[in-house]
Amino acid sequence: MAGFLKRLQYYSLILLDRETPWYVKLILAAGLLYIIYPFDLLADTIPFLGWVDDLTIGSFLAALAVRLVPHHVINRVSSKIYGPR
Numbered sequence: 001m002a003g004f005l006k007r008l009q010y011y012s013l014i015l016l017d018r019e020t021p022w023y024v025k026l027i028l029a030a031g032l033l034y035i036i037y038p039f040d041l042l043a044d045t046i047p048f049l050g051w052v053d054d055l056t057i058g059s060f061l062a063a064l065a066v067r068l069v070p071h072h073v074i075n076r077v078s079s080k081i082y083g084p085r
Helices: 002-016 022-036 049-068 071-082
Strands: none
Touching: 002 022, 002 049, 002 071, 022 049
16 A cells, blocks of 8 residues: 555656646546546446546556656656655
8 A cells, every 4th residue: 555655656756847748748637537526437336447537547657657757757766755765
């Protein structure tokens, strides 16, 4: 659970950073909205499958967004969350 919270904080700092491009913020916001919005491709009432599409699409959008963030922003955010490396 602690790893999940660190990752959530990591994405939040990337989202709120002034040097993060607007399109990356849009992708991260879209991923978050897809996960929390009640209408999905597969209904969450279907056991397991309803959650898998949320995790798949949310993870894909988060990975895409992180690939588009400038490296100096990633380094700065990583050092805030995980300490200097």
